[in-house]
Amino acid sequence: MTERKKQHDELQKGCFGDATIHEDVKEYYGKILSKTSDLRSNACVTPSQPVPAFILQALKKVHSEVTAKYYGCGLVVPECLEGCSVLDLGCGSGRDCYMLSQLVGEEGHVTGIDMTEDQLAVARKHSDHHMQAFGYKKPNVDFVQGYIEDLTEAGLKKNSFDIIISNCVVNLSPDKRRVLSAAYCVLKDGGELYFSDVYSNKRLSDKIKNDKVLWGECLGGALWWEDLIQLAQEVGFSSPRLVTANVITVDNKELEAIIGDYKFVSATYRLFKIPKISNKGSLVIYNGNITGFEECLEFDNQATFKVNEVVEVDGVLASIFTHSRFANEFTFQPPGTCAGCNVKKIKVGTVNPFELVLQLGTAIMSSSTGGCCSAQPQTSCCK
Template structure:
């Protein structure tokens, strides 16, 4: 049973997103606004097909459209009015399916209202989207089956839940082995002080419940995920003097991470990989995260952690793998700090040594 404080937060969040916010223009910070410049052309085309009543109630802090979605089973945590679900619906196609779950009744009703409109717009014979009202830290109670999803996405929602570890636990259970949580969220530069945590507007604006960024890796690996892979990061600005005074020295960033749930296998070895190309929207170049960009036909040395992810996920068919001699291989110092990435101060470097930052799923990987 939720603690009284947690129950109060749930109530406040439902009120904020169901009644206080009418459109994204009502937001007090830029935490829940996706920078338009980050949206690739093929996704912009899918966005054009989404009804304006749905997009006007969008409050996401990033872009949560991972690659290779055809025929996938996708779960959207905190789907809101359904914008991301309807974008993903087009990309998974009629053989795939998207499930959206949200605890705010007003938002779910908006999403459901336009289901028929979008299916007709997309030219689909039958709906490939389902909307459920429920809490993201109680996925099993909402009817989400274990190991039933290839991908789980979340767009600026996990920060709204008091118990982040419980959310990630439920996601881990829902994912198939080889599956991925691809999500944008808000992170703090330090442990968030109580005066920020207890501020209703700051919690509704995704700042009050922000996780200290270093804690994400601790929680994720405790549950069995591979170490978080940082994709993008942007500094959050506050355009309200009163809120600025409450925040003080605490800084916030919106960041996108990938978390993979991999099967128990033999330790991966360092590899040289070649991207075959052809993934929709990324035919010639796949920007996998802040550390690795793969160009079609170009050989790239990757560490054990990256090799394990590529070999044991839906991307395995897109790469050629060749083991490398550890004594000759260079290892990157992986970018993990979203604040340094957002500030542009963290550069990727390489060295002739093994990366001690952590191996896949918390287990030391042998390189030879």
């Protein structure tokens, strides 16, 4: 048995069957939960933190029934969305899809996929309402029933999406490797998986993994954060970039007794489908042409780019910018070609979400939808 196979078996050890998990999750989100307040932990509740004005404006236009059925663990909104093709894994009632519909514009498109019929019924019910509210002549949102482990089987085409988002859903899957592999398959070259999810500080015990309520509350299926790093790279993604992290609290004595000394965070990572890179870095200069990010662009927990500032980045980040939708937003120069310049060097940011929480000294990090640089809608990087 290979070492990789041993590690995969260890990840799955103690889990009840895939079909059982899927059915239990469907029941939890389709039958047991009727509104957000029914949740028994804050694992799938948006943290109380600043949200950019343009996101709040977009959310206000989402139908109240759709919002009431929302169970995400944060807002997942990367930069440069106008004109893009976006896929939302585990879209549920469609709240994020209808919010993103406004950001991609009528020429962009948003697809939501979910396995729960009851949730999709709510999403589809209000399609016409949203298109009229947004002033669109034709719908730019559709919803597909299927499993996030089998995207092509659900009818989604390979190499067809610019961006995939996911909001507190990957943990609900019994096979995270298949989810990442499926996402990689349907992303275009240079595409991005930008997602928020729940992670543990160590591999979970069988007792936690086999508890139906903890699975439904997004804790029982949480990955040890180090396993995410390994799985992402094995599937083919670039090294994960950690954007934000938030501590999860469980104010429920029954659940606390089962959890014991395990700790959980919600964290946002960004993974890119880019070619294998050389070890050569690059000097990059952010052009400041993204609306709402004219002065600076916060890319992850370490990499912030001020307009016209010369920044030295490593080979991985240089490759991400060169091959993704950010290619036209930077000027690239070989290292050592800017004599006399005041060059800023990006430090390698932490990928450990627990470490990030400790570094910032607070349970609430800056919003995954933006930060000090974010206040306006984004312009297109996909065209």
